[in-house]
Amino acid sequence: MRELSGKVAVVTGAASGIGRAMAVRFAGEGMTLMLADVDHGGLAETAALAGDGKVLTQITDVSDAAAVRHLANRCFGEFGAVHVLCNNAGVFQGGHMWTRGEEDFAWLLGVNLWGVLHGIHEFVPRMIEQDTEGHIVNTVSVAGLFASQGTGGYALTKYAALAASQSLAQDLVATGSKLRVTALCPGAVRTRIGDSERVRPPGHADTPTPDELDRRESISRAAQDGMDPSEVAGLVVTAIQEERFLLLTDPGYAARLRLQTETLLTGHLPGHR
Numbered sequence: 001m002r003e004l005s006g007k008v009a010v011v012t013g014a015a016s017g018i019g020r021a022m023a024v025r026f027a028g029e030g031m032t033l034m035l036a037d038v039d040h041g042g043l044a045e046t047a048a049l050a051g052d053g054k055v056l057t058q059i060t061d062v063s064d065a066a067a068v069r070h071l072a073n074r075c076f077g078e079f080g081a082v083h084v085l086c087n088n089a090g091v092f093q094g095g096h097m098w099t100r101g102e103e104d105f106a107w108l109l110g111v112n113l114w115g116v117l118h119g120i121h122e123f124v125p126r127m128i129e130q131d132t133e134g135h136i137v138n139t140v141s142v143a144g145l146f147a148s149q150g151t152g153g154y155a156l157t158k159y160a161a162l163a164a165s166q167s168l169a170q171d172l173v174a175t176g177s178k179l180r181v182t183a184l185c186p187g188a189v190r191t192r193i194g195d196s197e198r199v200r201p202p203g204h205a206d207t208p209t210p211d212e213l214d215r216r217e218s219i220s221r222a223a224q225d226g227m228d229p230s231e232v233a234g235l236v237v238t239a240i241q242e243e244r245f246l247l248l249t250d251p252g253y254a255a256r257l258r259l260q261t262e263t264l265l266t267g268h269l270p271g272h273r
């Protein structure tokens with residue numbers, strides 16, 4: 001999909017970070033935007049940054065199928081088509097696997113996995129019916145490639161999101177669709193991912209455990225030194241135009257992925273040979 005000008009893009013998690021950067025970049029490419037998030041103030045700021053083009057916003061909890069259906073209905077109703085769908089909304093929570101409760105896993109799965117699945121279910125069939133070129137960008141994470149200590153709940157949702165992205169891409173090719181898929185796997189990016197608790201539904205957060213706080217602080221520090229979200233947005237545009245499936249934001253991840261595969265094939269735990 002080489003030409004973006006005049007096309008319609010949907011971005012969830014658009015109130016900040018990578019979502020905001022993609023929205024601004026898409027606007028710069030001349031695209032019409034439908035932006036969604038649970039953060040009303042941040043969403044309004046992104047819309048203002050996107051400039052004078054056609055921009056609609058909608059408060060949307062992507063873990064809620066009905067909310068995503070309403071988003072899709074409004075988008076197709078207002079614009080008549082969708083050409084780029086970015087299932088970008090995501091949240092982080094750290095901590096050891098045995099200290100995370102059911103509500104923790106439900107929250108992570110609801111946003112990071114079900115958010116992607118709801119987007120696929122509500123948008124992709126209608127995008128296929130358009131019979132035009134189109135692209136789905138699922139924001140996975142490098143955590144969807146490399147599980148590490150203290151990120152089990154987050155990593156499992158991202159591994160699943162990567163599997164969903166690959167299966168979707170293969171289904172689209174197998175059925176002759178003109179749609180393509182990119183699995184975006186960023187590492188450290190200057191976002192507020194370490195402060196995800198700010199968007200957690202009220203009444204569901206317990207007092208953080210020490211291991212959770214430690215991992216939250218670690219992720220926040222890494223984010224401060226990470227790449228600028230605008231750089232990620234630029235890579236996304238290139239990936240769409242080149243129909244690239246796996247998008248790694250750091251060239252070093254390729255070597256790390258090879259090493260992990262080799263280690264797994266020996267039967268050992270990566271990083272602990």
